[in-house]
Amino acid sequence: MNNQQVDCGCDTMSQPLLSIDEALEKLTNSVKVTNSTQLIRLDDALNRILVIDVHANISTPSFDNSAMDGYAINLKINQINTPGGFTFEITGRILAGSIGNALAPGCAARIFTGAPIPKDANTVLMQEECELIENKSKIKVYRPISLGENIRPMGNDIQSGNIILSKGTQLQPQDIALAASVGIDKLEVFHKIKVGVFFTGYELVNPGDTLQQGKIFNSNRYLLVALLNKLGCKITNLGSIKDTFNATCNALKALKSDCDLIITTGGVSVGEEDYIKPAIEQLGQLNLWRIKIKPGKPIVFGSLGHCAFIGLPGNPVSAMVTFLLFARPFIKKMQGASHYLNTTFKTQANFDWHKPKPRREFIRARLDHTTFPTKANLYPKQGSDVLSSMVWADGLIEVPEKITFKRGKVLNFYPLNEMLS
Numbered sequence: 455m456n457n458q459q460v461d462c463g464c465d466t467m468s469q470p471l472l473s474i475d476e477a478l479e480k481l482t483n484s485v486k487v488t489n490s491t492q493l494i495r496l497d498d499a500l501n502r503i504l505v506i507d508v509h510a511n512i513s514t515p516s517f518d519n520s521a522m523d524g525y526a527i528n529l530k531i532n533q534i535n536t537p538g539g540f541t542f543e544i545t546g547r548i549l550a551g552s553i554g555n556a557l558a559p560g561c562a563a564r565i566f567t568g569a570p571i572p573k574d575a576n577t578v579l580m581q582e583e584c585e586l587i588e589n590k591s592k593i594k595v596y597r598p599i600s601l602g603e604n605i606r607p608m609g610n611d612i613q614s615g616n617i618i619l620s621k622g623t624q625l626q627p628q629d630i631a632l633a634a635s636v637g638i639d640k641l642e643v644f645h646k647i648k649v650g651v652f653f654t655g656y657e658l659v660n661p662g663d664t665l666q667q668g669k670i671f672n673s674n675r676y677l678l679v680a681l682l683n684k685l686g687c688k689i690t691n692l693g694s695i696k697d698t699f700n701a702t703c704n705a706l707k708a709l710k711s712d713c714d715l716i717i718t719t720g721g722v723s724v725g726e727e728d729y730i731k732p733a734i735e736q737l738g739q740l741n742l743w744r745i746k747i748k749p750g751k752p753i754v755f756g757s758l759g760h761c762a763f764i765g766l767p768g769n770p771v772s773a774m775v776t777f778l779l780f781a782r783p784f785i786k787k788m789q790g791a792s793h794y795l796n797t798t799f800k801t802q803a804n805f806d807w808h809k810p811k812p813r814r815e816f817i818r819a820r821l822d823h824t825t826f827p828t829k830a831n832l833y834p835k836q837g838s839d840v841l842s843s844m845v846w847a848d849g850l851i852e853v854p855e856k857i858t859f860k861r862g863k864v865l866n867f868y869p870l871n872e873m874l875s
């Protein structure tokens with residue numbers, strides 16, 4: 455078979471391959487969101503996903519307070535926005551955390567940032583604008599003053615009863631801080647999901663062991679574990695297993711009862727030594743095999759009872775790209791995240807595309823930010839074995855199937871830093 459025939463977008467039995475959109479829809483529609491939840495302290499909440507909306511039961515700030523170090527004044531009606539210097543007698547001093555006495559008209563209280571505005575004060579003046587006079591018993595101001603200057607009103611940030619964080623939020627430092635600001639000390643989050651992994655391939659050797667002729671180091675093991683750690687999964691790692699049908703079935707059986715999801719790499723292609731698909735068909739249900747994308751055509755999606763299964767291709771770039779495009783949204787949805795799809799933005803290709811391709815391609819690219827709009831440059835080698843292309847790249851350019859284009863074409867860019875967050 456020549457290359458064009460291999461890449462026809464059909465399988466060898468002329469069955470059309472699924473498009474990426476169909477495959478993603480099929481995968482994410484089938485996700486069962488974990489129903490196991492726990493209450494955790496704010497210090498442990500980073501990156502965890504909220505089960506329910508969080509409401510504030512106080513307003514913040516909970517009292518009117520000063521935005522500046524300076525003087526709270528009781529500005530009289532006839533002084534508002536009037537030109538000319540005004541003098542205020544200092545009758546109090548209010549630190550943050552303390553309460554001052556009411557201010558009589560024409561009087562001032564020394565006040566510090568965050569301190570409560572005393573009763574009857576209606577404006578705060580910055581100390582830099584005030585001249586202390588008469589042995590520091592008074593202040594004088596030379597500019598017109600308007601009402602309410604430098605006062606942060608109660609509820610300026612949050613109103614009591616408001617939803618401050620929505621269910622499905624993956625908690626970031628600022629979310630945790632917002633919960634703390636209304637006095638919440640614990641949040642209800644989904645339990646971490648349990649993911650079992652193993653790696654097929656007679657050729658695999660662990661880094662640290664001797665590399666005999668014909669063998670390769672098992673880089674996918676480290677790739678997958680690191681990717682899953684980034685997503686906050688609990689991992690059971692069986693390492694590399696023998697490339698046999700029995701060993702594959704045994705590994706699946708060992709993991710399925712205690713895992714929400716099993717992910718493997720390798721053994722998903724069409725060779726008679728590829729046992730993942732037949733093992734899933736024998737032990738569970740096969741829902742999808744092979745997608746019209748490059749890299750990563752042979753991907754298996756299925757289930758073993760309650761446990762979902764994703765078999766990624768063995769080629770390292772294919773394994774990483776398919777993990778990011780398919781397994782990541784699947785896992786994020788399973789974890790309860792409301793935003794689980796990858797985000798993309800538009801960029802311009804700094805290259806021509808001469809040959810229409812039958813599969814949608816996800817090519818390793820790096821953005822040149824010195825131009826506007828930014829331009830995407832390609833890594834010179836785009837083979838699915840070229841792992842260094844993933845290290846060089848800062849994202850993937852999506853090239854639609856069956857098109858050609860010239861430099862300057864606007865395309866989708868999938869930023870790696872986003873997909874690895």
Ligand SMILES: Nc1nc2c(c(=O)[nH]1)N[C@H]1C(S)=C(S)[C@@H](COP(=O)(O)OP(=O)(O)OC[C@H]3O[C@@H](n4cnc5c(N)ncnc54)[C@H](O)[C@@H]3O)O[C@H]1N2
Nearest residue numbers: 653655672673674675720721722723728751767768769772
């Ligand atoms: N006749 C055909 N052959 C292949 C097809 C096809 O359609 N017809 N598809 C090709 C594509 S595309 C891919 S992708 C691969 C997928 O193959 P498998 O998932 O079955 O993976 P293996 O054959 O086991 O390995 C492929 C490649 O990756 C290396 N590998 C495997 N595991 C690891 C690991 N843990 N760490 C690092 N590298 C790994 C392995 O040595 C091979 O070089 O199939 C094509 N063939």
Ligand code: MOO
Nearest residue numbers: 749750751772838
């Ligand atoms: O899909 Mo394979 O990943 O092209 O090498």
